[in-house]
Amino acid sequence: MDTFFNLSKIFWAVANPGNFIVLMLVVSMLFGWKKLTFLTVFSLMVLTVYPIGNLLLQPLESRFSQPEKLPENIAGIIVLGGGEDAELTSIWGQPQFSEGADRVMTLPMMLKRFPDKPIIFTGGSGSVLKPEFRGADTVKAWLDEFSLAENIIYERQSRNTYENALFSGQVLPEAVSIDQGDGWLLVTSAFHMPRSVGIYRQQGWKVIPYPVDYYSKPFALDNFRFDLAGNLSDFGTAVREWIGLGVYFATGKTDNWFPVERAVTEQPQELSI
Known part of the structure; x- marks a missing residue:
């Protein structure tokens, strides 16, 4: 590893x-x-x-669409880190975010929508030289400003998406499992969703993609810049x-080179937040 x-x-x-x-x-x-x-x-x-x-x-970004409806019995929510700047947070004493912060911004919404479901934020340090700065610490500091920090399960050891999935399973509450119910809502940037879904599926997770943080636009002449x-x-x-x-995929960490959306056959419910 x-x-x-x-x-x-x-x-x-x-x-x-x-x-x-x-x-x-x-x-x-x-x-x-x-x-x-x-x-x-x-x-x-x-x-x-x-x-x-x-x-x-x-x-x-178009591989997985954001669900308009969700199954009734989701197991919980997993939010992947990526937009936190833990080093700048430490230097300036304020939570700092960059591109990818949309992932984190879903947390208050998810807490409101699913108050009784476990919510995991997974994000350690992807730095070789400065591993002491962890994304989860920045998110905890930000949520602390809204008195929401204690409602999240933080995974702060992972260094990449493979370890996100691996270590997410190690912080699960005892009463839930990785394939429980209708699955886990998986939140990450839209461009990162195919690889994330493949990695989590390969480790046995049942996940429901919830992409955020889009960058691309339909091709048009006014896109030139x-x-x-x-x-x-x-x-x-x-x-x-x-x-x-x-x-x-070559190293066996995903279940498919370019994972595809799977149909949800269970009875859905409205996603109104």
Whole structure:
């Protein structure tokens, strides 16, 4: 598990599109490879104006739809971390969030809608160098401001999505199980939902996808933008997720390369929050 985690960090440090483009540019200039230099500069020009990331995010975010209705007897709710900045929270003494915070923002809503169901927030540290900063601690501090912190079960040891699923099972209340009732409502970013569903299913969880935090838009001419940083960020997010789907499936951590939605046959109830 440690080897997989460390290798994934090393790989992404190189494969991250921004880092990879800079690396190719440096290599091409050092060795005088004019064709590679041209290709690298051309790639930057395309990314500056063309939303490639949007095209790659579309199939990820549309794979699972947000349910309009839910089964009557859900076992509980699992919210995956991702938008917390635990280090900045520690530095400034205030809960700090970045992209992905929509996951966390569902917690008060879920507490109100399902007051009698267990709600798990799972998020430790994905950092190799600073593992002491845990996402769950930031969320607890934020919910403390609303006197809601004690109503959540916090899992703070996980470092990636595989460990989210693994350690979520270790903090379950004794009276519930991973395949209880109609399943667990699984909350994460829409682009991250296919891999998350596959991982949880592989470990025996019965989950109901509840995607949030969308980034992509239907293709249109007005989606073009002169924004290298924004386009590169979306492209990096999409590339990382597509690579993650392949690697996790190849290593047996998901039940399917690109998990599909499963029909719910039980009697549904209205989801009114």
